Amino acid sequence: xxxINGTGIFGGVAFGRIAFYRRRENLVKRVRVGxxxxxxxxFLAAREVATEDLKALYEKALAEVxxxxxxxxxxxxxxxxxxxxxxxxxxxxxxxxxxxxxxxxTTGDNFSRMxxxxxxxxxxxxxxxxxxxxxxxxxxLCNAREQTMDSGGLVILAADDLAPxxxxxxxxxxxxxxxxxxxxxxxxxxxxxxxxNIPAVIGTGEALREEYDGKEAxxxxxxxxxxxxxxxETAKEMKEKAAVQAEKKRLLNQLRGKENKTLxxxxxxxxxxxxxxxxxxxxxxxxxxxxxxxxxxxxxxxSEDYPTEIEQFQAYKLVAENMAGKKVVIRTxxxxxxxxxxxxxxxxxxxxxxxxxxxxxxxxxxEIFKTxxxxxxxxxxxxxxxxxxxxxxxxxxxxxxxxxxxxVRAELYAGGISYSDTMxxxxxxxxxxxxxxSDLLAREVDFFSIGTNDxxxxxxxxxxxxxxxxxxxxxxxxxxxxxxxMVADNAHAQGKWVGICGELAADLELTGxxxxxxxxxxxxxxxxxxPLREKIRRINVSECKADALSEL
Amino acid sequence: MRQFDYIVKDPLGIHARPAGxxxxxxxxxxxxxxxxxxxxxADAKKIFSLMGLGIKCGDTVSVTVEGADEDNAxxxxxxxxxxxx
Numbered sequence: 138x139x140x141i142n143g144t145g146i147f148g149g150v151a152f153g154r155i156a157f158y159r160r161r162e163n164l165v166k167r168v169r170v171g172x173x174x175x176x177x178x179x180f181l182a183a184r185e186v187a188t189e190d191l192k193a194l195y196e197k198a199l200a201e202v203x204x205x206x207x208x209x210x211x212x213x214x215x216x217x218x219x220x221x222x223x224x225x226x227x228x229x230x231x232x233x234x235x236x237x238x239x240x241x242x243t244t245g246d247n248f249s250r251m252x253x254x255x256x257x258x259x260x261x262x263x264x265x266x267x268x269x270x271x272x273x274x275x276x277x278l279c280n281a282r283e284q285t286m287d288s289g290g291l292v293i294l295a296a297d298d299l300a301p302x303x304x305x306x307x308x309x310x311x312x313x314x315x316x317x318x319x320x321x322x323x324x325x326x327x328x329x330x331x332x333x334n335i336p337a338v339i340g341t342g343e344a345l346r347e348e349y350d351g352k353e354a355x356x357x358x359x360x361x362x363x364x365x366x367x368x369x370e371t372a373k374e375m376k377e378k379a380a381v382q383a384e385k386k387r388l389l390n391q392l393r394g395k396e397n398k399t400l401x402x403x404x405x406x407x408x409x410x411x412x413x414x415x416x417x418x419x420x421x422x423x424x425x426x427x428x429x430x431x432x433x434x435x436x437x438x439x440s441e442d443y444p445t446e447i448e449q450f451q452a453y454k455l456v457a458e459n460m461a462g463k464k465v466v467i468r469t470x471x472x473x474x475x476x477x478x479x480x481x482x483x484x485x486x487x488x489x490x491x492x493x494x495x496x497x498x499x500x501x502x503x504e505i506f507k508t509x510x511x512x513x514x515x516x517x518x519x520x521x522x523x524x525x526x527x528x529x530x531x532x533x534x535x536x537x538x539x540x541x542x543x544x545v546r547a548e549l550y551a552g553g554i555s556y557s558d559t560m561x562x563x564x565x566x567x568x569x570x571x572x573x574x575s576d577l578l579a580r581e582v583d584f585f586s587i588g589t590n591d592x593x594x595x596x597x598x599x600x601x602x603x604x605x606x607x608x609x610x611x612x613x614x615x616x617x618x619x620x621x622x623m624v625a626d627n628a629h630a631q632g633k634w635v636g637i638c639g640e641l642a643a644d645l646e647l648t649g650x651x652x653x654x655x656x657x658x659x660x661x662x663x664x665x666x667x668p669l670r671e672k673i674r675r676i677n678v679s680e681c682k683a684d685a686l687s688e689l
Numbered sequence: 690m691r692q693f694d695y696i697v698k699d700p701l702g703i704h705a706r707p708a709g710x711x712x713x714x715x716x717x718x719x720x721x722x723x724x725x726x727x728x729x730x731a732d733a734k735k736i737f738s739l740m741g742l743g744i745k746c747g748d749t750v751s752v753t754v755e756g757a758d759e760d761n762a763x764x765x766x767x768x769x770x771x772x773x774x
Contacts, residue, residue: 212709212736220735248737257743259704266705447698447771 138368141344143316145361146327149336150379151314155365156292157350158299165242165275173231180226180237183277188214190273191302198305205459209301213270222248238278245271262321269300293354295345299326309335314356316363318345331418338363388667393424397670399652400677406658407669408464410638414452417459419663424670427464427521429586429660430638431456433509434471438478443505449512457520464521466586466636466660468565469509471495471527490594495528500537510545517557525563525586530570535581538562565638567591572620579631585624586660589639593617612641618650619689625654636660645672652678653685690755691763695770696747703744705736707774712736714769720756722766 170176191214198207216222222244229240249264249271294307294315304326307315312335320326320339330337336358345363355364355375364371397407408429409420420428436444436452457465472478473494474486486492499506513524529535542562549556563584566572572592575585589612590601596616599606621637628635636658641647643661648669651659661669699707715722715733722733726748731738733752744750752770754763 208706208709211713212705215709215712215736219737220732221737251741255741255743257702259702260740260743263705263740445698448700451698 138371139349139365141316141338141341141363141365143338143341143345143361143363145358146337146339147331147335148359148382149314149334149356150358150375150382151293151336151356152375152379153291153293153313153354153356155295155316155349155352155354157347158294158296165238166236167239168236169234170230170236171234173234176230176235176237176240177227179278180230180241180274183237183241183274184217184223186277187217187270187273190277191217194302194305201305209266210305213266213302216266216270217274236278238275241271241274241278245275258321265298265300265320265326269302272300273302293356295349301326304330307335314338314358316341316345316356318342385664385667388671389423392667392670392674395670395674397426397673399673400675401679403652403678405652405656405673406636407666407673408466408636408658408660409663409666410660411663414455416663417456420460423663423666425463425663425666427466428456428460429466429636429658431465431467432471433467433469434476437470437472437481438476440478442480443508446508446512446515449509450515453513453516453522454519457516457522460520462521464523466523466525466563467513468525468527469496469506469513470499472498490591490600496526496534496538497528500534503541507541507545510542511549514542514545514549514556514560515554517560518555522557523561523563523584525565525584527565527588528567528591529564529578530568532574532577532581535564535578539581566624567595569596569620572624575624575627576630579628579633582633584633585628585635586658587621587624587635587637587639589617589621589637589641592620592639593641596620613644613647615689617641618647621651621656622654622686622689625656629655634658643669645669648672649676649678649681650685650688652676653682690753691759692751692753693763693767694749694751695767695774696749697744697774698746699774700746702746702748703739703742703774705740708736708739710773711739711769714765715762718756718758718762718765720754720759720762722762723753725751725753 191210195207195210198210225244225247226237226240229235229243230237245267249267252260252264252267255261291311291313294312296315296317298317298319299315314336315330316337317339318341327337327339336356338356338358338361341363349365352365353367355367355372357375357378367375396404398404406426408427409423409425410430411417411420411428412432413435436449453467471494472481474483474489474492477483483493483498513522516522526535526538546556561583563582563586564571564578565588566575566585567588571578579585593612593614594601597610597614599610625635634657637651637656638660642659643665645668652673659669697703712734723730724733724739724742726742726744729742731742733739752766754766756762
């Protein structure tokens with residue numbers, strides 16, 4: 138067994154035979170021509186055809202991988218139109234009286250070398266884009282047919298490198314995975330493979346030899362490893378890994394697009410909990426109805442200083458746009474002595490869990506808080522955003538927050554900056570105090586989200602970090618369930634909705650109970666979305682309602 | 690002639706996507722637009738020359754607009770950069 142290592146691009150395990158893709162290199166010869174003007178016309182005509190091809194590729198990519206990733210083909214179109222690129226080609230043709238193929242190939246080489254020599258890794262990877270468009274033009278000029286990737290059976294494709302346009306045309310029915318000797322994680326090829334859910338390992342270097350063509354192999358896209366002619370133990374290990382993957386895929390196929398509706402017609406929203414902008418992709422892949430908790434701390438933890446309004450605005454806007462109208466509930470800064478960035482200068486505490494954190498810090502530092510509120514309101518113009526405030530324990534706190542929100546709206550209005558007037562606001566119910574006044578809080582906000590992790594900790598008086606207490610920790614404690622019911626009833630009495638965003642939302646043993654309580658939304662980590670949907674669709678609420686509620 | 694400075698906010702700097710979007714945005718105007726980072730300048734209608742400036746997050750660029758529709762072009766550019774750069 139031979140093991141090859143590279144960078145794993147998409148998590149997945151594939152078993153199959155290796156098929157090497159040999160790109161037919163169009164040999165470009167330098168040929169003198171009589172009429173340079175006619176040759177320039179040939180180039181321009183080829184460029185028109187290339188532009189049409191790229192438009193079609195854009196449409197295909199749009200359907201397969203979404204706008205953000207398909208845009209590379211529009212960029213390719215812009216590159217084809219670029220003044221410098223075209224001037225170089227026409228100048229070579231007219232100055233040297235040579236064929237268009239040569240002029241294009243030379244220009245392509247020059248430009249891609251310029252990018253390859255730049256320091257920035259991202260820019261280096263763009264050399265591949267220029268090669269791709271130049272190769273396309275040469276192919277059209279040579280009248281060569283586009284080489285198909287059709288290899289007959291199901292294979293693991295191996296190649297020196299794959300251009301973005303080649304990747305997007307891969308037939309997912311035939312290609313189990315691909316492995317390339319070159320390529321970077323920044324390349325559009327890598328991005329496309331992720332979006333097309335094809336396991337891939339790139340950058341293996343020379344270890345990927347053509348003599349492996351036809352051999353059995355296993356590609357582990359998680360670890361970036363390729364096993365050529367795998368031994369028995371490796372095969373077994375990988376089969377198990379693949380089985381876990383297959384189960385996830387089954388769920389995806391069966392449940393994607395289906396409603397979160399019980400056997401007797403109760404509908405509940407299933408949303409996702411995320412911690413970064415990049416997670417939005419997994420939200421959509423797992424078919425969540427929205428984001429129930431977008432933790433905003435990443436913006437504060439990743440830098441050396443407070444994030445600016447515009448940095449925050451762009452992050453919130455990006456997620457809102459990616460979710461295309463699905464609700465995104467963003468939680469304001471929830472930082473404390475135990476999880477902070479140095480520049481906050483929060484003093485050390487004996488008891489950070491019950492300390493100076495979250496909304497308390499924000500209300501004490503209104504300039505910081507207002508920056509976040511402004512960014513949130515500005516982003517609200519670009520999608521369906523809701524905001525929620527953590528660790529609220531009194532009506533006074535929420536009234537202060539609402540006053541600040543009014544001030545922010547007035548400032549934005551005066552500045553002619555657009556925002557959504559109807560942006561929903563909510564509070565996290567995380568403390569027993571908040572539970573007990575949830576009837577009063579319900580009058581002031583549009584929704585509640587119950588943070589069961591902290592609520593359990595504070596109610597059972599158990600430090601989650603202390604392993605000695607594990608045996609006392611019962612997340613399904615009757616007291617907790619009664620609290621959830623109380624919060625739900627108080628919210629509904631005022632016509633407000635209630636969700637659960639703590640880990641308990643994903644506890645399938647409790648799904649029936651939550652539905653019986655009339656919880657409107659369950660927000661879970663993305664991998665739990667479809668298993669939760671599967672559970673919901675198998676429950677009959679009215680049947681289990683009486684039991685579930687009497688248990689309390 | 691109109692001129693303004695702008696501090697780039699995009700965490701990835703000016704890569705293919707924002708450069709391409711800028712080229713698209715200003716192609717509808719007849720004015721010429723130059724973007725300069727320090728000593729180096731580029732014709733903003735040329736994607737390769739724009740990308741070649743290697744503009745990073747936090748860089749200050751100087752934008753110069755000249756032409757018959759320079760007022761409209763400048764306004765559109767400012768709006769575009771606020772939203773996408």
